[in-house]
Amino acid sequence: MDDIRITLDKNEIDLNIVHQFLKTAYWSKDIPKSVLEKAFNNSLCVGLIRNNQIIGFGRAITDYATFAYLADIYVETQFRGKGYAKLIVKALLDQCDSKELRRILLATADAHGLYRKFGFADLAKPENFLEITQPNIYQR
Template sequence: MLPHPPPETNAQGYLLSFDKDLLQLENIHGFLTESYWSKAIPKSIVAQAIEHSMCVGIYHEGQQIAFARLITDYTTFAYVCDVFVLEQHRGQGLSKWMMKSIMAHPALLRLRRWMLATADAHELYSQFGFTPLTKPEMFMQVHRPEVYKDLPQ
């Protein structure tokens, strides 16, 4: 595993860290299971996804209040996903701070392609160079949104 930047604390007392040992699975799962992109996702699936990804969290008074996950080979490609800031902590620039830290991570500076999917945060991601696909006809997918429906939680 490549080294991560040291944790940062902002003026409001929020801590940003890439240290997976700080992640709070209950908080992450609690948000994701209600989100539009991973409704009813089992906790075991979230845990496995975290294990196989680069993750960043933001913490306030010992509680995790924000999260992002990157699926990456650290060489050519990264897919940004599962990004959230809890509602009561929004509007303070935390998602921008998290994305700025991700995009500046030394292990990711030479990636050829970054991708993500969003239904409602285009304005945030465009600030970091994300644009709509120039040739969407080149991209394909297998999408099974109901895959978690019958799995045990």
């Protein structure tokens, strides 16, 4: 897999590059860098590094005891289809001690197949879940 590695060291993750991707992603369109910085600082983050350059990212919002929410997982377009996203998801699940958590959630519009490989399934009781959603919050 080329010169690929996962880093948990936030100092190795170039937030400018992550922001360039996320501000165009369907789930975080136009996210302000200040919002991303706050999310980054308050999350478990992993970077996917290839030849000393960030090509993928993911984060988990977790209490490390009962719950985690996976977010902002991506691999740069030109590096997709090589299994790199699996490395990110595995690292996040390993680092948040997922086998001890009661619930792990995520939302996706287009990567269900990837996440199902890790045991994610449709909500068992969607009627038990409520949400406040503001999908265009960054465009205001």
